[in-house]
Amino acid sequence: MTNYYDGHDGVPADAAAQPDTEHGMTRRQLLRHAGWFGGAVVLTVASGEVISHIAGSQDINAGTAAAGSGALRFVQVSDSHIGFQGPANTDVVGSFAEAIKQVNSLGFRPDFVMHSGDLTHLSTAGQFDQVKQMMAGMKTDRVFTVPGEHDSIGDAGRAYRRTFGTGTLGDGWYSFDTHGVHFIALVNTLSLEKLGHLGTDQIDFVRKDIAGLPSDTPIVVFSHIPLFAMYPKWGWSTDDALKVIALLRRFSSVTCLNGHVHQLFTKTDGNITFHSATTTAYPLPKPGRAPAPTPQVVPARQLKEALGIRSVGYHRGDRELAIKEQRLA
Numbered sequence: 415m416t417n418y419y420d421g422h423d424g425v426p427a428d429a430a431a432q433p434d435t436e437h438g439m440t441r442r443q444l445l446r447h448a449g450w451f452g453g454a455v456v457l458t459v460a461s462g463e464v465i466s467h468i469a470g471s472q473d474i475n476a477g478t479a480a481a482g483s484g485a486l487r488f489v490q491v492s493d494s495h496i497g498f499q500g501p502a503n504t505d506v507v508g509s510f511a512e513a514i515k516q517v518n519s520l521g522f523r524p525d526f527v528m529h530s531g532d533l534t535h536l537s538t539a540g541q542f543d544q545v546k547q548m549m550a551g552m553k554t555d556r557v558f559t560v561p562g563e564h565d566s567i568g569d570a571g572r573a574y575r576r577t578f579g580t581g582t583l584g585d586g587w588y589s590f591d592t593h594g595v596h597f598i599a600l601v602n603t604l605s606l607e608k609l610g611h612l613g614t615d616q617i618d619f620v621r622k623d624i625a626g627l628p629s630d631t632p633i634v635v636f637s638h639i640p641l642f643a644m645y646p647k648w649g650w651s652t653d654d655a656l657k658v659i660a661l662l663r664r665f666s667s668v669t670c671l672n673g674h675v676h677q678l679f680t681k682t683d684g685n686i687t688f689h690s691a692t693t694t695a696y697p698l699p700k701p702g703r704a705p706a707p708t709p710q711v712v713p714a715r716q717l718k719e720a721l722g723i724r725s726v727g728y729h730r731g732d733r734e735l736a737i738k739e740q741r742l743a
């Protein structure tokens with residue numbers, strides 16, 4: 415892998431010598447410009463390589479971009495790991511509470527909030543109850559969830575579904591429509607050997623779910639583990655996701671939002687864009703930069719910079735969603 419870079423690394427020493435970008439700025443200017451918007455620098459995988467990527471204008475002001483009448487605005491939070499105890503974050507309850515406070519201070523009321531998994535660390539009834547009570551404090555019309563692998567420890571997700579599975583199908587998957595967008599929430603954490611797995615029943619659900627939708631319907635897919643091959647060596651991929659991706663190819667705009675990797679990451683593949691979210695608990699290493707994806711202990715200020723929330727806006731008729739990342743720092 416080459417040119418691995420994100421907003422935490424600072425401006426590369428040779429940035430000023432690099433040619434102007436398509437935005438009419440030098441690379442250094444563009445990197446600084448991205449920094450003004452709270453770390454809009456994300457990572458992209460292209461042709462098998464991880465490269466730096468400056469988020470486009472659609473990534474900058476999701477809240478204001480969707481502020482007009484009829485616009486959709488929602489929030490993604492992820493990987494709260496309520497119940498985690500370790501030096502990487504000695505107060506995950508406090509940091510998740512701070513994330514909720516940030517959601518409630520966005521300046522708009524989100525149409526919904528999606529928690530993209532690993533709500534708890536050990537799937538205990540007490541941890542599920544605690545995180546549910548905390549999310550009830552979010553100022554939003556609805557709260558949705560998908561399970562992470564930490565939410566199904568020891569019981570194949572039964573405790574998760576008792577708490578959050580009302581109205582879902584199969585092992586907890588479902589779909590819904592709002593503001594002209596079709597949302598699909600998938601479960602790829604239950605048949606976990608190394609990679610995520612969807613299974614035949616869930617893939618059939620997706621096939622039937624989207625069969626009657628016009629191809630210009632914007633599609634948003636939520637899952638915990640990435641549907642793309644971010645770093646299979648660490649299990650950061652889903653082994654049968656290509657079957658779902660093939661079904662989604664006919665749609666003009668598909669956005670896949672996941673958690674699990676505890677860091678911002680973006681990949682565009684034709685009509686499909688994948689966005690991994692950061693966490694509210696603790697950072698994980700970048701792919702290949704540690705022996706294993708274990709919690710990283712960093713100074714307190716750097717911890718807050720690694721944690722955050724994501725707000726997303728959409729206007730009817732737009733091809734893409736506007737995404738904004740906000741750190742807890």
